[in-house]
Protein backbone atom coordinates (compact mmCIF):
# COMPACT_ATOMS: atom_id res chain seq x y z
CA UNK A 422 0.00 0.00 0.00
CA UNK A 423 1.23 3.46 -0.81
CA UNK A 424 2.09 5.62 2.13
CA UNK A 425 -0.05 8.72 2.55
CA UNK A 426 1.50 11.85 1.17
CA UNK A 427 3.68 13.42 3.86
CA UNK A 428 2.58 16.76 5.24
CA UNK A 429 4.76 19.77 4.27
CA UNK A 430 6.49 19.20 7.52
CA UNK A 431 6.40 16.34 10.00
CA UNK A 432 7.81 18.39 12.83
CA UNK A 433 6.32 17.88 16.25
CA UNK A 434 5.95 20.74 18.74
CA UNK A 435 8.70 19.08 20.76
CA UNK A 436 11.09 19.13 17.79
CA UNK A 437 10.35 22.76 17.06
CA UNK A 438 10.84 23.58 20.73
CA UNK A 439 14.15 21.68 20.85
CA UNK A 440 15.47 23.63 17.91
CA UNK A 441 14.52 26.96 19.48
CA UNK A 442 15.96 25.79 22.78
CA UNK A 443 19.40 25.20 21.28
CA UNK A 444 19.67 28.88 20.50
CA UNK A 445 17.31 30.80 22.73
CA UNK A 446 18.21 30.90 26.43
CA UNK A 447 15.31 31.07 28.89
CA UNK A 448 11.95 32.27 27.54
CA UNK A 449 10.43 28.78 27.96
CA UNK A 450 6.88 30.05 27.65
CA UNK A 451 7.57 31.84 24.37
CA UNK A 452 9.43 28.84 22.91
CA UNK A 453 6.61 26.47 23.83
CA UNK A 454 3.92 28.81 22.58
CA UNK A 455 5.63 29.36 19.23
CA UNK A 456 6.21 25.62 18.86
CA UNK A 457 2.52 24.97 19.41
CA UNK A 458 1.43 27.82 17.14
CA UNK A 459 3.72 26.71 14.32
CA UNK A 460 2.67 23.09 14.69
CA UNK A 461 -1.02 24.03 14.68
CA UNK A 462 -0.47 26.17 11.62
CA UNK A 463 1.25 23.34 9.74
CA UNK A 464 -1.54 20.95 10.69
CA UNK A 465 -4.22 23.36 9.53
CA UNK A 466 -2.67 24.14 6.19
CA UNK A 467 -1.93 20.50 5.45
CA UNK A 468 -5.50 19.39 6.09
CA UNK A 469 -7.95 20.52 3.42
CA UNK A 470 -10.79 19.32 5.67
CA UNK A 471 -9.68 21.54 8.54
CA UNK A 472 -9.24 24.51 6.25
CA UNK A 473 -12.61 24.02 4.62
CA UNK A 474 -14.60 23.56 7.79
CA UNK A 475 -13.05 26.72 9.16
CA UNK A 476 -13.74 25.45 12.67
CA UNK A 477 -10.12 25.51 13.72
CA UNK A 478 -9.20 29.17 13.61
CA UNK A 479 -5.61 30.21 13.31
CA UNK A 480 -3.93 31.54 16.40
CA UNK A 481 -1.85 34.57 15.55
CA UNK A 482 0.68 35.35 18.26
CA UNK A 483 1.78 38.54 19.99
CA UNK A 484 5.15 38.48 21.78
CA UNK A 485 5.76 41.20 24.33
CA UNK A 486 9.14 41.60 25.97
CA UNK A 487 11.86 44.09 26.87
CA UNK A 488 14.55 45.07 24.41
CA UNK A 489 17.24 42.46 23.84
CA UNK A 490 15.32 39.56 25.40
CA UNK A 491 15.29 37.54 22.18
CA UNK A 492 12.07 38.34 20.29
CA UNK A 493 13.61 38.83 16.87
CA UNK A 494 16.22 36.15 17.55
CA UNK A 495 13.43 33.69 18.35
CA UNK A 496 11.62 34.52 15.12
CA UNK A 497 14.75 34.00 13.05
CA UNK A 498 15.35 30.58 14.51
CA UNK A 499 11.73 29.60 14.09
CA UNK A 500 12.00 30.54 10.43
CA UNK A 501 15.10 28.39 10.17
CA UNK A 502 13.43 25.16 11.19
CA UNK A 503 10.07 25.49 9.47
CA UNK A 504 9.96 24.42 5.87
CA UNK A 505 7.52 27.19 5.08
CA UNK A 506 7.97 30.61 3.56
CA UNK A 507 8.67 32.99 6.39
CA UNK A 508 8.96 36.76 6.08
CA UNK A 509 10.20 39.13 8.76
CA UNK A 510 8.86 42.67 8.50
CA UNK A 511 9.58 45.75 10.56
CA UNK A 512 6.33 47.61 11.21
CA UNK A 513 8.13 50.94 11.44
CA UNK A 514 8.93 50.84 7.71
CA UNK A 515 5.27 50.89 6.78
CA UNK A 516 2.77 53.68 6.34
CA UNK A 517 -0.85 53.94 5.38
CA UNK A 518 -1.33 53.32 1.65
CA UNK A 519 -0.58 56.34 -0.48
CA UNK A 520 2.04 57.85 1.82
CA UNK A 521 5.79 57.72 1.62
CA UNK A 522 6.85 54.36 3.03
CA UNK A 523 5.88 50.78 2.31
CA UNK A 524 2.30 49.60 1.99
CA UNK A 525 1.48 46.46 3.97
CA UNK A 526 1.03 44.64 0.66
CA UNK A 527 4.82 44.63 0.50
CA UNK A 528 4.89 42.30 3.53
CA UNK A 529 2.88 39.76 1.60
CA UNK A 530 5.14 40.46 -1.37
CA UNK A 531 8.19 39.54 0.68
CA UNK A 532 6.50 36.31 1.67
CA UNK A 533 5.77 35.61 -1.98
CA UNK A 534 9.41 36.15 -2.74
CA UNK A 535 10.43 33.70 0.00
CA UNK A 536 8.05 31.23 -1.59
CA UNK A 537 9.94 31.60 -4.85
CA UNK A 538 6.97 33.30 -6.46
CA UNK A 539 4.64 30.39 -5.72
CA UNK A 540 1.39 32.05 -4.62
CA UNK A 541 -0.17 28.90 -3.24
CA UNK A 542 2.85 28.23 -1.06
CA UNK A 543 3.08 31.86 0.07
CA UNK A 544 -0.54 31.73 1.20
CA UNK A 545 0.48 29.08 3.75
CA UNK A 546 3.45 30.99 5.08
CA UNK A 547 4.21 32.94 8.21
CA UNK A 548 4.71 36.68 8.53
CA UNK A 549 6.58 37.99 11.55
CA UNK A 550 5.79 41.64 12.21
CA UNK A 551 8.42 43.16 14.45
CA UNK A 552 8.21 46.45 16.40
CA UNK A 553 4.41 46.37 16.30
CA UNK A 554 4.24 48.65 19.36
CA UNK A 555 5.83 51.42 17.29
CA UNK A 556 2.69 51.77 15.19
CA UNK A 557 0.57 52.71 18.17
CA UNK A 558 -2.15 55.23 17.58
CA UNK A 559 -0.89 58.63 18.59
CA UNK A 560 -2.86 60.78 20.98
CA UNK A 561 -3.97 64.26 19.95
CA UNK A 562 -0.73 65.68 21.31
CA UNK A 563 1.49 63.29 19.43
CA UNK A 564 0.15 64.09 16.00
CA UNK A 565 2.61 65.40 13.51
CA UNK A 566 2.54 66.13 9.82
CA UNK A 567 0.14 64.80 7.21
CA UNK A 568 -2.47 67.29 8.31
CA UNK A 569 -3.00 65.51 11.61
CA UNK A 570 -3.52 62.14 9.99
CA UNK A 571 -1.84 59.32 11.81
CA UNK A 572 -0.32 57.65 8.76
CA UNK A 573 2.36 55.64 10.54
CA UNK A 574 0.26 54.63 13.51
CA UNK A 575 -3.42 53.96 13.28
CA UNK A 576 -3.25 54.00 9.48
CA UNK A 577 -0.81 51.10 9.47
CA UNK A 578 -2.80 49.24 12.09
CA UNK A 579 -5.92 49.53 9.96
CA UNK A 580 -4.04 48.16 6.96
CA UNK A 581 -2.56 45.36 9.05
CA UNK A 582 -5.99 44.55 10.38
CA UNK A 583 -7.31 44.03 6.88
CA UNK A 584 -4.43 41.69 6.12
CA UNK A 585 -4.83 39.76 9.38
CA UNK A 586 -8.55 39.40 8.80
CA UNK A 587 -7.82 37.46 5.64
CA UNK A 588 -8.12 39.45 2.49
CA UNK A 589 -7.35 39.08 -1.14
CA UNK A 590 -4.59 41.54 -1.79
CA UNK A 591 -2.83 42.69 -4.91
CA UNK A 592 0.73 41.98 -3.97
CA UNK A 593 3.85 43.22 -5.75
CA UNK A 594 5.57 40.32 -7.46
CA UNK A 595 9.00 41.74 -7.07
CA UNK A 596 9.57 43.75 -3.90
CA UNK A 597 13.16 44.51 -4.74
CA UNK A 598 12.47 46.98 -7.49
CA UNK A 599 9.97 49.62 -8.41
CA UNK A 600 7.01 47.91 -9.90
CA UNK A 601 4.35 48.91 -12.30
CA UNK A 602 0.70 47.99 -12.37
CA UNK A 603 0.80 44.61 -14.07
CA UNK A 604 3.46 43.18 -11.78
CA UNK A 605 0.88 42.43 -9.13
CA UNK A 606 -0.60 39.07 -8.23
CA UNK A 607 -3.66 38.31 -6.18
CA UNK A 608 -2.86 36.71 -2.85
CA UNK A 609 -5.25 35.48 -0.16
CA UNK A 610 -3.99 36.14 3.37
CA UNK A 611 -6.66 34.05 5.13
CA UNK A 612 -4.34 31.21 6.08
CA UNK A 613 -1.13 33.10 6.67
CA UNK A 614 0.03 32.88 10.28
CA UNK A 615 1.02 36.19 11.82
CA UNK A 616 3.42 36.55 14.70
CA UNK A 617 3.84 40.06 16.03
CA UNK A 618 6.36 41.36 18.54
CA UNK A 619 6.95 44.54 20.46
CA UNK A 620 8.44 45.90 23.66
CA UNK A 621 5.51 48.08 24.78
CA UNK A 622 8.12 49.54 27.08
CA UNK A 623 5.78 52.09 28.65
CA UNK A 624 3.67 49.24 29.99
CA UNK A 625 6.43 47.45 31.83
CA UNK A 626 7.12 48.05 35.46
CA UNK A 627 10.59 48.39 36.86
CA UNK A 628 12.23 45.37 38.40
CA UNK A 629 12.18 45.30 42.15
CA UNK A 630 15.28 47.08 43.45
CA UNK A 631 17.92 44.75 44.79
CA UNK A 632 16.71 41.83 42.72
CA UNK A 633 19.45 42.07 40.14
CA UNK A 634 22.80 40.32 40.14
CA UNK A 635 23.86 36.73 40.00
CA UNK A 636 22.03 34.27 42.15
CA UNK A 637 24.05 32.04 44.40
CA UNK A 638 22.72 28.71 43.21
CA UNK A 639 22.19 29.70 39.61
CA UNK A 640 18.46 29.74 40.10
CA UNK A 641 16.50 32.11 37.95
CA UNK A 642 16.55 35.60 39.28
CA UNK A 643 13.24 36.92 40.40
CA UNK A 644 11.95 39.91 38.65
CA UNK A 645 8.46 41.12 38.99
CA UNK A 646 6.68 42.22 35.91
CA UNK A 647 3.15 43.38 35.77
CA UNK A 648 0.99 41.14 33.66
CA UNK A 649 0.01 43.16 30.64
CA UNK A 650 -3.68 42.98 29.80
CA UNK A 651 -5.42 43.71 26.52
CA UNK A 652 -6.74 46.95 27.99
CA UNK A 653 -3.15 48.05 28.65
CA UNK A 654 -2.25 47.39 25.02
CA UNK A 655 -5.27 49.40 23.92
CA UNK A 656 -4.17 52.18 26.22
CA UNK A 657 -0.76 52.06 24.57
CA UNK A 658 -2.53 52.88 21.32
CA UNK A 659 -3.22 49.53 19.70
CA UNK A 660 -6.62 49.34 18.09
CA UNK A 661 -8.83 46.70 19.78
CA UNK A 662 -9.80 45.11 16.46
CA UNK A 663 -6.15 44.34 15.75
CA UNK A 664 -5.59 42.96 19.24
CA UNK A 665 -8.63 40.78 18.72
CA UNK A 666 -6.80 39.18 15.81
CA UNK A 667 -3.84 38.29 18.02
CA UNK A 668 -5.43 35.89 20.47
CA UNK A 669 -2.21 34.31 21.78
CA UNK A 670 -0.22 36.76 23.88
CA UNK A 671 3.12 35.79 25.43
CA UNK A 672 4.96 38.02 27.81
CA UNK A 673 8.70 37.47 27.73
CA UNK A 674 10.98 38.35 30.61
CA UNK A 675 14.14 40.33 30.86
CA UNK A 676 17.06 37.88 30.93
CA UNK A 677 18.57 37.25 34.35
CA UNK A 678 22.31 37.56 34.91
CA UNK A 679 22.67 33.81 34.86
CA UNK A 680 20.80 33.63 31.57
CA UNK A 681 22.97 36.37 30.07
CA UNK A 682 25.99 34.30 31.03
CA UNK A 683 24.50 31.34 29.19
CA UNK A 684 23.82 33.56 26.16
CA UNK A 685 27.55 34.25 26.04
CA UNK A 686 28.52 30.59 26.21
CA UNK A 687 25.82 28.17 25.17
CA UNK A 688 24.13 28.71 21.78
CA UNK A 689 25.89 27.24 18.74
CA UNK A 690 26.43 30.81 17.54
CA UNK A 691 27.38 32.19 20.97
CA UNK A 692 29.91 34.99 21.21
CA UNK A 693 32.41 32.83 23.09
CA UNK A 694 32.27 30.29 20.28
CA UNK A 695 32.46 32.95 17.59
CA UNK A 696 35.56 34.56 19.03
CA UNK A 697 37.04 31.13 19.73
CA UNK A 698 36.64 30.22 16.07
CA UNK A 699 38.03 33.51 14.93
CA UNK A 700 41.14 33.11 17.05
CA UNK A 701 41.62 29.48 16.21
CA UNK A 702 41.69 30.45 12.52
CA UNK A 703 44.88 32.29 13.47
CA UNK A 704 46.19 29.31 15.39
CA UNK A 705 45.42 30.88 18.77
CA UNK A 706 43.70 29.22 21.71
CA UNK A 707 41.14 31.27 23.62
CA UNK A 708 39.80 30.59 27.10
CA UNK A 709 37.49 32.81 29.13
CA UNK A 710 37.44 32.53 32.90
CA UNK A 711 33.87 32.32 34.17
CA UNK A 712 34.24 35.45 36.27
CA UNK A 713 35.56 37.27 33.21
CA UNK A 714 32.30 36.48 31.43
CA UNK A 715 30.40 37.62 34.51
CA UNK A 716 32.18 40.96 34.31
CA UNK A 717 30.95 41.32 30.74
CA UNK A 718 27.39 40.48 31.82
CA UNK A 719 27.52 43.03 34.62
CA UNK A 720 28.70 45.69 32.19
CA UNK A 721 25.96 44.71 29.72
CA UNK A 722 23.32 45.05 32.40
CA UNK A 723 24.38 48.62 33.03
CA UNK A 724 23.55 49.43 29.42
CA UNK A 725 20.00 48.16 29.85
CA UNK A 726 19.73 46.80 26.35
CA UNK A 727 19.51 43.16 27.33
CA UNK A 728 21.66 40.58 25.59
CA UNK A 729 22.13 42.95 22.69
CA UNK A 730 24.81 44.79 24.67
CA UNK A 731 27.03 41.73 24.91
CA UNK A 732 28.49 41.84 21.41
CA UNK A 733 29.83 45.38 21.66
CA UNK A 734 31.41 44.66 25.02
CA UNK A 735 33.00 41.48 23.78
CA UNK A 736 34.43 43.43 20.88
CA UNK A 737 35.93 45.98 23.28
CA UNK A 738 37.43 43.25 25.44
CA UNK A 739 38.93 41.40 22.49
CA UNK A 740 40.02 44.41 20.48
CA UNK A 741 43.76 44.33 21.25
CA UNK A 742 44.00 40.58 20.87
CA UNK A 743 42.26 40.75 17.52
CA UNK A 744 44.62 43.47 16.43
CA UNK A 745 47.67 41.49 17.47
CA UNK A 746 46.37 38.12 16.36
CA UNK A 747 48.95 37.52 13.61
CA UNK A 748 51.75 37.73 16.21
CA UNK A 749 50.04 35.48 18.72
CA UNK A 750 50.02 32.28 16.67
CA UNK A 751 50.64 29.18 18.73
CA UNK A 752 49.69 30.80 22.04
CA UNK A 753 46.63 30.41 24.22
CA UNK A 754 44.96 33.51 25.57
CA UNK A 755 43.39 33.34 28.99
CA UNK A 756 40.89 36.12 29.49
CA UNK A 757 40.59 36.97 33.17
CA UNK A 758 38.14 39.15 35.07
CA UNK A 759 40.91 41.64 35.75
CA UNK A 760 41.67 41.90 32.05
CA UNK A 761 37.99 42.49 31.21
CA UNK A 762 37.75 45.20 33.87
CA UNK A 763 40.83 46.91 32.59
CA UNK A 764 39.69 46.77 28.96
CA UNK A 765 36.22 48.06 29.73
CA UNK A 766 37.53 50.86 31.97
CA UNK A 767 39.67 51.83 29.00
CA UNK A 768 36.65 52.32 26.81
CA UNK A 769 34.89 54.69 29.18
Ligand SMILES: Nc1ncnc2c1ncn2[C@@H]1O[C@H](COP(=O)(O)OP(=O)(O)OP(=O)(O)O)[C@@H](O)[C@H]1O
Pocket residue numbers: 444445446447448486487488489490491492493494495619620676684688727728729
Ligand atom coordinates in the same frame (compact mmCIF):
# COMPACT_ATOMS: atom_id res chain seq x y z
N1 LIG B 1 17.02 34.64 25.03
C1 LIG B 1 18.13 34.76 24.28
N2 LIG B 1 18.93 33.70 24.05
C2 LIG B 1 20.06 33.81 23.32
N3 LIG B 1 20.47 34.95 22.76
C3 LIG B 1 19.73 36.05 22.96
C4 LIG B 1 18.53 36.01 23.72
N4 LIG B 1 18.00 37.24 23.75
C5 LIG B 1 18.81 38.02 23.04
N5 LIG B 1 19.86 37.31 22.55
C6 LIG B 1 20.99 37.86 21.77
O1 LIG B 1 20.84 39.28 21.73
C7 LIG B 1 20.61 39.74 20.41
C8 LIG B 1 19.49 40.75 20.41
O2 LIG B 1 18.25 40.11 20.68
P1 LIG B 1 16.93 40.39 19.84
O3 LIG B 1 17.27 41.11 18.59
O4 LIG B 1 16.16 39.14 19.68
O5 LIG B 1 16.18 41.38 20.82
P2 LIG B 1 14.65 41.84 20.79
O6 LIG B 1 13.95 41.16 21.90
O7 LIG B 1 14.12 41.65 19.43
O8 LIG B 1 14.79 43.38 21.18
P3 LIG B 1 14.10 44.69 20.52
O9 LIG B 1 12.78 44.83 21.15
O10 LIG B 1 15.01 45.81 20.91
O11 LIG B 1 14.04 44.45 19.04
C9 LIG B 1 20.31 38.51 19.59
O12 LIG B 1 20.79 38.62 18.28
C10 LIG B 1 21.00 37.39 20.34
O13 LIG B 1 22.35 37.30 19.94
Ligand SMILES: [Mg+2]
Pocket residue numbers: 492493494551
Ligand atom coordinates in the same frame (compact mmCIF):
# COMPACT_ATOMS: atom_id res chain seq x y z
MG1 LIG C 1 13.74 42.93 17.87
